[in-house]
Amino acid sequence: MVWCLLLCQPVLATAQALNNQDLERFNVMLVIDGSGSLVYGDNATDANGLRYDALDLFLALLTNSGNNVGAIVFDNDPQNYLLNTGLQSITGKSDKISLSDQIRQAGTRDDTDIGSALLTAVETLNAQSAQNGMESVIILFSDGRTDLGGDQEAYEASLENKETAITTAQTAGIPVYSICLNATSVADPAELQEISSRTSGSFVAVSSPEDLTGAFEAFYNLIFSTSSSERVTSSFPSSGKLTFNIDVPTYGAEEVNIILDTDGAGQAQLTAPSGPMSAADMEDSTMTGGDFNIIKLVDPEVGRWTLELSGVPQDNVTINVIYNIDTSAVLATADGGSDYGAGDTVTLQAALYQNGVPITDSTVTSEYTAELTFTNMADNSTQTVEMNAGPNGSFTYDFQENDFNSYSVQVVFRYSNMSIPSNTIPVNFGNTAPVVASDQQLVEESVIVTPVTGRERTFDLSNYFSDAQGDPITYSVASSQLVDGSVTLNGSNLTVNTAKSRSGDLVLRGTDPQGAYSEMTIRFQVTNLTPAIFSVIVAALVAVIVIVSIIVYKKTHIPFRGSITVTSATSMSGSGRSHANFKGKIKLLYFAIGSCGMDAKKCWFVAQPGNRLEFRSPVPVYWNGMPTKKVNLLNGSTEIYADENRTLGIRVTVKFDYNIRK
Template sequence: MASARKHPIRKEMCFAMTQRLKRIAALLFTLMICLCLPVRLLQAEAANKTSNRFNVVFVLDSSGSMKDTDPEDLRFAAVSLFLGLLAEKGNYLGGVVFSDDVNLDRPLTEITSIHDKKQALADFQSIAPGGWTNTGAALLKAEEILEQKGGEGLPDIILYLTDGNTDMPTDEKKQLSLDQKAEAIQNARENGTKIYSVCLNANSVNSGTTNPQEMEQIAIATGGGFEEVHNSDDLAAVFKRFYELIYSTVSSDIGGGTFDQNGSFLCDFRVPAAGVEEVNIISAAGSDLTGLELTQPSGITLSAADTEQLTMHAGKYSITKLTGPEGGAWTLHATGSPGAKIDISMIFNTSLSVASEVLQQKETYQIGDVAQLKTTIMTDGEETADPRVLEDYQVSVTVTNEKGTVTPLDVRAENGQFLSDFTASDYGTYTFRVSAEGSGIWAGAEPITIYVGNTPPVYNGVKLEQTGYIWPLFDLDCAIDLAGAATDQEDDTLTYSVVSSSFLDDSYTLDGTVLKMLDFDISMGSFTIRATDSMGAYCDFEVYMKSHNMGFWFALITGIGIALFLIITAIRFYQIKLRYFHGKFYVTAFTDEKGDVENTAQKPIRGRYRLSAFGLNTNVGLPYPKIFFQASGKSTHCMLFSRQKIYVMGSNVPSNIPAKKFRVNSNAEITLSADASFSKGLRITFEPEE
């Protein structure tokens, strides 16, 4: 949307917006690809740059179908692989195992040893599969566990594995679970919890009926990750990729091949001199691997018995963890079955991080102003004085404008820190990105944004929420106008976009400033909306949407309406049936040829009285069974009805117009005929009682 500038520089200053860090990591597609890659850089988690530790809760499906989709319990091997890669200390681990309900909830506890990891795995394995799939209850319980905050200040992660969509024995229980799922997603968005979901869609078992969209939605809505696998053998590779993504690290291939005729395999690898907290050696050989020896740069050898104490087994993988490893060249000696295949890879857990700041940062800069950026390399969350780190790592700084143009900045080292200068030559929004690289390790700092001749939009702070009422047979009407939600000192008009949402992309539209729900795929949720000015500066705010299903009320109101209609109809019917005739009817049949040919009289009691009851024998062309008198309960008149149109003279209807309903006044004669000529018919008189 175009915008009109009011002036280039804001007169009244406002605090600059702090931007969120985007994780620096890419998903790898299969474990074999990971193991075949050349040595990759280790990427430190910038959002958790001081410790790279997390509160992690596993949510594992234990419904009855898991006996078919994962008969060999390979999901636990995948969990074991993830646990084996976790840093030996500092992470907090919890878990939920669920089916119809939560069967196991393991509170957050700190992982301090390999024994803690094995105990957690044993807890998860203790629940036998059986029952339905109550996704909502499981995710809510995971959120409840995270609220314990075992590791204060640590980011929260949920790892969710299931083989199916929400499925419960009754519609009511399923709807409750879906509502709980929506609540859990919203809680995760508000608390910054990222959910990484895995869909085990074993087509050979459930004929591909599982729709992975539900699991993908959970992941995307919370900023996590999603993977779909069709074979439980692939689960370990997925959990390994999730570990790499969460902890911002990648595996490095350090050797592969076959055991020689003596059952021996040798390879060398290097460990950086600084910045490495742990080294995870991943051996993929399964039961063919019988031993692993590691020789340090100092010449000291860790025997197979020594390394076994440091190893966690996960199906065909073995993870050997070296804590505080000696930097330099190492030698690995594996023993196993002659001719068997073996692949060795390595994953670092790093203590390295990077911090950056703009010295004496201004709220708004002018053209020609200089912004000086200071970068500090840290280990274990503290500024490092280790000369090896300062010598081995190279700091790079780039600045990106609102158009996406990236410009590198010069970096100079001063007193253990790194400085860069940026001089603004044009108005706009500029974002600094800082990284440190060396010894095969890469770490990034949180981006910093400055504004030149411009200030970011400001959210007005008013909570935006809307409720959509879902009525059967009616289109959904739920929209909210975002105009005015944010204001900008320089721009009259802002551009609005959706950064993230609880809802699927095809369930809403954002047209200009109008956010409209097309469908509620979950019962409640929120949008993160970005208001951007013409120079790329922006602010984010939340918009909340919830639905209220009116199906029950529609059914209730419809039912009440039908009941009232039936009651009124019944009352009306009985009222009509109970009305009395206060008089007597005289009926004479006539023809033009013969004149009056038959006379009769009757005094009905109440309700309806058919003309055929008069016992007329003369056929004058009128349908006697279809004509009846209706009592009015009065002596002044009664009514005459015919199921087919006839002609009547002397009533309230013109004689030349056929009709079906007529008034018969007392002491007044009316004439009935099948045609307008009245050549034959009936003369009727209603004589009231005295």
């Protein structure tokens, strides 16, 4: 008999923000491929159902309470998923087993519609997060590409749903962690990898079903606040008994998960500092995930626990301990600054926090050590020192630097095999990081991509970043939610192929020669119009233009039937001219009356509906002694003057054709 354990190295989760009162609680949707390719044919990717064992491991590691978990098992029918539980509060072993049973019983069926299932999951999480304020994540498991059996309409709808899901997840901050079983030619890792990349999640392709347990453990460590000890492998001696010690600190470990292989007849017994656990308590605390038993200790007794294993001499056993952490480590400078002069001394302070409040119990400094690591940002060289125990459970360290350097600094609290990393802070000596103006730290770009426009955006990053010392700035892409291959950066010149990039955040970093940096984000909202849609829109615009043109034409070409004669109202020269039957409007200039005090180029006679006629002037004229810019002309003569004293003006004689008017 051989004892073995997980297939990937433990991953330490990054410390989360202090204002998160439930550091390791999440809304989680498990989106699981239920297509037939997993179980049918020679290329079946998981005929033995090892994905269920891996999911059991993930559920077993979840904190005993506080998480909301749901599952979607999908094939090619977005209206009738094989399973859609919605989100539900998961508390205790029975809830976890119940959800696991539902997933297993959902089975498998036809083809693969990833987009619709992903969109349903995102919408479910978005609604739940709005209610409980908790962060949300998706774990997507699939063995292959979107495949809808040749139904092109359904395929395009699925791709549209996928794009909507990705952009909604980006806006809501919902990362997608994807697992692709890349064991056969059926699989297509690229599609899942793009989903995770564009939502700031993670992706892993596993080459055999057995690797799934390791993938799920890795994602668990990435998502939740955890600490993992190094795996320990030993051989059973001739006595068939092995003993391991597990230490629990006063603060930090809300739960302890002990993962063991169950292959064979081995037995496990745990003894707390106060005495051994009963058989009933061991049973209540243990869940099975494939070949593994996971023993969960909730609010474990502080001190040293003993794990005794029974097995066959010479067989190997590997154990792994994962602590679910309920504290965070916080590092800061004593004065809250980050920029100092060369030769200055900076005091660094570190403490453990629970629910946003520092733990002031001196037990912390008696149980934990605090290792402080300085990373020179220019060459990435590091130096690690141990901080000194300070007052009220805190740690301190005084650091002096005589050269012009910038450092990235982090502390790790260690207790036995448990570690809690802090936030990372910059400390600059004789240097300040490049800066980005506050109104340019987030640049929003709305782009409509058509077959002829909006296919590229360019930026000169030197217009956004500046350095107080005048040092040259090197530019790089810190992170990207855009499609791979859509971003080109040459010096300070950034080019984004928006036709390919789709929506997402692009984070750009400006770094000085000492390695200090600042970042800006360009947020792209990209709407892609396909040639078909573009053609429809163009046709609609043409139709609108035609209709508007007809309306404008009719309004500007109203017919006047009759005659109009214009002469001077103040001169006896008799100059003037007549005109009959016209459409639209005619200038006063046409009537050649000479000086009349009005701008003959800008005054008009305008036909109106119903065979009426108006005189219009850009400036007020006088009619019946009143100033006006518009005169309604009646049958007969009308005098219009340029000034109130009636020194200059025109006489307009109109004869309407009343037969036409009727």
